[in-house]
Amino acid sequence: MHVLQFRGPGELTLEQRAAPPAPGPGQVTFRPTLAGVCGTDRAIYLGRYHCEPPRVLGHEAVGVVTEVGEGVTRLRPGDRVVLDPTQSCGRCDRCLRAESSHCANKSALEIGVGRDGAFAQLLTVEEQALYPLPADVPDRRGVLIEPLACVLTGLRAAAVGPDDRVVVLGGGPMGVLSALLAVRWAARVSLVEPDPYRRELAEAVTGLTPLAELDESASPPPTVVVDTTGSLLEPSLRTVQDGGRVLLLGCDTAATATVRPFDLTGRCVSLIGSCDYHAQVFPAAIELIRGLPCEQLVTDVFPLTESSAAFELLALGPGSGYGAGKLAFAP
Template sequence: MKALILNEQRGLTLVEHPKPEPGPADVVVRVVQTGICGTDRSVLVGKFPANPGVVMGHEAVGVVDSTGSAVTAHRPGDRVIINPTLYCGSCQTCLEGHWDFCANKAGTEVGLDLDGAFAEYIRLPERFIHAMPEEMSFDRAVVVEPLACALNNIEAGRLRAGETAVIVGGGPVGVVCALAAWHYGARVLLTEPDPYRQELCREVFAKAGADRVTVHTPDDAQLARRGDVVIDTVGNLLEQSLAYAANRGRVVIMGYNSKAEATVRPLELLQRGLRIIGAGDYNSQLFPKAIELARYLPLEELVTHRFSLEEHEQAFAALAAAPGTPYSALKVVLAPDPAGAQR
């Protein structure tokens, strides 16, 4: 099969790769399309670690190709959504229900140290394969995994109806966070410096009827001390996020950036009653909830570009993978067969 692997120079190389065969409890999925995540981009620009030689990609949807002898929930031909946040289920942390902090993560990070979905096929254990609602399109379903991430961070921030949420960053995850926070009943202020993405965000919110969501530049004075909950979807804007937080506000660090550092004044946290929260990966118990919520959110409006595996350089270029280059897309997906990806 064709697959995109991470090479030693932190780039992607299209190779012929062995097609996976299912073990007894496994499902092999023919990948229809896979979203490019901010984490994927961070790997390529050196902000997040991954193993050279791994097949990258994790935000995938597809059709069941084959199943192992012990699989009972899925059969060939089923349309499915992949949950890439794996857990062992048997360590002490998992037994306590904290699957997102599984002690046995090494070798199970899909697209980082376990072969992922920038390929024609992917193999995972049955419990990480979810049925796609019959009426849901692949374009909507491919954004379910980012929606699960958004729900995890919103719930970590204990956002309540009637509060104000400030979402820092207008990329795909920021937009999904804003839509989910709006669905929760919050007033939402999203910050984004890039004019192109600002306009894309406004278009998505208008199509969703998200009347309590507004888009702002990061230096807009209206943002100062407004957020009951502030979510940094970029991962390196903690200081800025603290300035957006209202007294007694909760600041959630969501974006992944292994090189980010920040200076925090403990006295300010004390005097203003601020809380800084790291939510980590989502608990997989949230994934079915994200699928259900996706029925009511026009997530397909985020998908602006679709490329083949062979066109991966153009795909990442649209996401400004090179520092200093402008954005020209919102959500970009890679599809082994782009012509059939929307069915």
């Protein structure tokens, strides 16, 4: 079978590998039909996010079960499934506090980062890492369940509710999913994205008319600012209403910011960082996505053999614009 292997920064190679052995007790082998390319994959490729090579990347995936091991009861061959890549040990202090996304042993257990993932024609995982994909959820929507679980965790942490005015910064997949969800929960939602391609895509998916620039003196100001770019903390703080919340959902490992602590204290602004999701949120995201038509966000699907074309579309060059929404491989 073919796998797309990370060999070090800037090096992704298509390799031939023997098919995995028959699944052991409690394990399931599935054939990924669609595997999303995430900002994390891009950061790993660019050497900005730690991942020990060699590693088969790919943590956002849907597929079809091909074989099940002894004792597997929830799944059988032919079932459509979605991968929950965030596995936790269930034994450390944080897992026992139901905060599995902070599991002390998570890094080695994360499928597609700490262990081999779904940019492959077959993958064997534990039964609990797969959930049945509802029949009314097409693959292109199902592949967005993992990022939706991250967004759901963040918006819950920021307690977004019916009396909120929400501004979402960034019209990438995380921004669009945040806006899509916030539209259902909050009184008013707007989305800010400088790139015209992404504005158009965000409009098609959310029905909102995205703004090219953040209006820092909007009146009344937003009660919640969601930064999905990871680099706009300072303007977020300047814009949010006193007593409001700034939710940081984007991961930009290179960004830094200067914060005057008194702006938080004196104005009673809450700063909330959120990344990943707790295990319990994943089934909720599966249920939620049934009513969120968002498959248009997946704009380009490539075979594994065309990985360089795929990564080129992710605006890897300096100053290059975006030419895609969510990219995915069809292994």
